[in-house]
Amino acid sequence: MTDERSPDAPDTDDHSTGEDAGDEPPADDLEGEQELEELSLDEFHDACQQAGRPVLTAASVAQALELPHETASEALVGLTARGDIERLAVETDPVVWYPSELEDLTDRERVVVFPKRREIIVDRPEQFTRAQLSQFAHLADGNGEDGYRYVVRPEDIWQAPHDSFEGLARTMRQALGQRSNALEEWVESQWDRAHQFRLATHEDGYTVLEAKTPEVMGNVARQKLDEEHVHAPISETEDWVREGAEAAIKRILYEAGYPVQDHRDLEAGESLSIDLEVRLRDYQQTWVDRFAEAGEGVFVGPPGSGKTIAAMGAMAHVGGETLVLVPSRDLARQWAESIAEYTSLEPHQIGQYHGGRKEVRPVTIATYQIAGMDRHRSLFDDREWGLVVFDECQHVPSDVYRRSTHLQSRHRLGLSASPIREDDRQTEIFTLVGPPIGTDWEALFEAGFVAEPELEIRYVPWGDDEQQNAYVSADGREKYRIAAKNRGKIDDVRYLLSAHPDSKAIVFVDYLEQGRDLAAALDVPFLSGETPHHERRRLLEEFRRNERDLLIISRVGDEGIDLPTADLAIIASGLGGSRRQGTQRAGRTMRPAGGALVYVLATYGTREEDFARKQLQHLGRKGMTIREQTVDRSREADSGDE
Template sequence: MTDESADGMDAVTLESFHDALQAEGRPVATAQQIARRIGCSQAAASEALDRLVTDGRVERLDVEADPVVWYPTEWKELAERERVILFPERRELVVDQPTQYTRAQLSRLAHLVDTSGTKGYLYRIRQEDVWAAPFDDCDALLRTLRSVLPRRSPHLEEWIERQWTRARQFTLTTHEDGYTVLEAASESLMGNVARQKLDEEHLHAPISDTESWVVEGSEAAIKRVLYEAGYPVVDERDLETGDPLDVDLTTSLRDYQRDWVDRFLDQRAGVFVGPSGSGKTVAAIGALAAVGGETLILVPSRELAGQWRTELLEHTTLDTEDIGEYHGGEKDISPVTIATYQVAGMDRHRALFDRREWGLIVYDEVHHIPSEVYRRSADLQSKHRLGLSATPVREDDRETDIYTLVGPPIGTDWDALFDAGYVQEPEVEIRYLPWANDEERNAYGSAEPRAKHRIAGENPAKIDEVRHLLAEHPTAKALVFVEWLDHGREIADAIDAPFVSGEMPHHERDRLFEEFRAGERRTLVVSRVGDEGIDLPNAELAIVASGLGGSRRQGAQRAGRTMRPAGSATVYVLATRGTSEEDFAQRQMRHLAEKGIRVTEQGVD
């Protein structure tokens, strides 16, 4: 080493490197630029920078424009940290490298708009997000917001406070003579909003400048109309409590389940929101025991009715004669009645449910409520209304109807359940696959728009990828989800596994699921029958081979089949590259990302 080289190496210290970058006005620099600023040879600067790389104080990067550029290590660490940028006028937040804490906190008060591109996670705070935010008061909501923002935003906070107040301008109460009264916070609101939006089907006559007499049975309709006008209604009616029900809970609730029940008893209306495996059904049974009144449980299917009966007998002191089922197979109304939404909404059966004074109505899989088929059952009103859903989102953006008709969300951050070990966080990866051959690609390109999605979904390359993933996880219990029956049969034949679909008799399906639970069978291929409404056992590996045109809720439900108290689990979502499946996959997984689950992407050659 020459004296000149040694002197140059001594001159390039971390401090002089920072000075050189500042002089260059760039975050990175080449060895030639550093040498020029410090006053040594390029060779000496390169040797000195390599020494700093070895010490871990500088990073080097090969780029196309220059052979090598250099930058301080702490800048790399800074780039990997979470950054939150607020746009208060648009009420939007861009979060780069968000932590699970930030994602979980924002999921309580903001809507996740996008997770793709270079913008990071894009959140927007909407009116309905503030109205439905699960906080006791506005101060608690603002404290949560401040915990994730780099600095306070008076403009945004003032808007949130206005929305919080707006959601408490109309109240339904019970008059001392027994009829229902709609009360407004001011004469102007009653005259310019309520009496303009509502008609004789909803209101009889004014009682005062701020009160109106409500037509019996129109309460749910009033809630919907005023909500759509931008004014959620607070329901404080003295509703029926039902005949007393002698029941005790025989299962100990987890801390967060007790918190759910306590909050529900305080509010008397709400929706338990939590991931699969978090025990929403058991928490609802805890609420049933705490209310202690005759109960109606609404479910989307007969299979789910049978599962509720089993859970009630397992976790309470109820006897079989205390529990009735009312659906296409049975017609029994008891102190605790489990009915399907379809039957409860039919005119010829409706009077039976209307006459009963229910102390509690439970709406299982409550995300169905806004649909026309199920909506009529929501008009059944009770002192206590409880919904259950892991994923109360809808593709028609009518999930706000759920909170209007049933109650506000009550739930624990998914992230908190992961951290506490109650539910294990799955690893979710979207895999983009090429076409199996030119013939398939050409068929997709020439197909009608409606046929394209199925051709992409049944890309033969997915069969090889399913085989590959199963081989990578040779001991894992695996569920392979498909959308179409032919595709399911094809994959099942290829991997020598049973295909479970709606065409399979119930007893055979139950047998396969029991064998899967017991570890006697390692792999099942499952159609959309596995998305909800049946007791599908949790898996260690889930592969979504097709069905990416489904809802965000469907994606979360399928991923939820891997959520359980112990052990790691993996979800692979297969999408054909360059097709609509890419967008569908990102949309489905975005809801999981909002809940604090990390979603990665990978291309497959």
């Protein structure tokens, strides 16, 4: 006779019997068991994690936690008595146990902690919980469908905005609604690591590396550093630092798992009274407050979240002369205009230093390339800056831009929508500039500060046999290039523009040839690096004033210029380049006004299709909804005839 159990019924172990499961001792019996260790809810969750389901038998708990069956049963009764879990007797199966939160899973916030994985799953999180979690955890998956997954990483603890571990522990308990001893022990160990080393200024003016104990100095710092970084030991816990080696020391020890506290007495720079003449949003004020506590940091948020305005709030807080570093002269001009518009500074107090202008003033906006050149460095080195701002700071680890980080200032601030790099050197951003400070994208979407665009990947067929045949015979990177320039995309761009006739649209391309072909087919300008600066400015201003409703733009639009708001973005090629590029391009429509659309075109059945899907996963984890559509050319032709 076969056992016709429901496929949803919990599994049982061979050695468990109905008698074992149904005759658990009452809760009162636990008082006489002196050697029984109390089972915590965290341990029950660990057992759930191992079993892969939230409903367990006593035998499953015993096996997962390596406890005697009787001990596990009695401990489960104790958890039930405290109200942490529930029990349910099933007719043909042992008693099963499950977390009490499952009773009202659908109508309230639920937080589940997995200490061993250092993960926190939150369903229906309240804004308060998100704010608390952001202080010590990283939002790894924010699509909301399967809950929000936070990961607690070492760097999150190293950069937590607290003066003591006790303060951080209180924040954790408020966010989790419980005390997780195992997680707190690990967090405390990381907190301790972050306070083992510090840079300080000696009374004679030079920099000293100080260690908390002789052991950590000898076993870590003096094993990792050499004569390029330090002159000689001063004591068992102090080393004399070579001038200019501070950034390298911070990076080396950070990579070794020991972030360095920077307590040097850097010059504050000339004072400069700055008033912000626009009110910060609550989350922007939080960014500025956290920057004020740390003295440095990187504002991380999606395009449209107001990082530039928040940076001006940081300038007002510092109240000192400020150097702003940007990737291009177009951004330098836009920064100068914005500072004049949103702060109390007069135009004569704001200078630009790049290939077109050479002005050093109390607030100076310069390009990274210029600031890194030897013949210009002295102009910036000789001035005592109160603050250096690194815009688009994901570039800072690159060899060209890195030299600008040697400029000394009392405070430094980075700005980035996506501080990730394909060479995995993103941790250097935070060692060279400061810890990440930001609000998760999903929270900004839900609060209405930034509109979440509708994003769709469209798999487009080949436009002609010639390109398809060339793709088949090509190798490596050439395959991707041919697929990206698929001439069939021109027809799909036409279709999308006709389907949204009232939208202001930007079409992005990676290749100049493709941009010229699209411009000729659609009879619109193509804005690229070859376009003179005055012509770029004219075209963008026409677009802003609604005198033009379509532009085709090359990579120059990713970061080098401040693009106007668009209702429709069509990415004809380019997302295969990097996750950061995908964020920048898709993010061009993220503004407070809603209804924006982003279409990503990828040639069907090619490497470009795989690249696009992979790169957009990064945006999906930030909370954006992504659809996929295979283009049927005949159907589109029919709809066009209508």
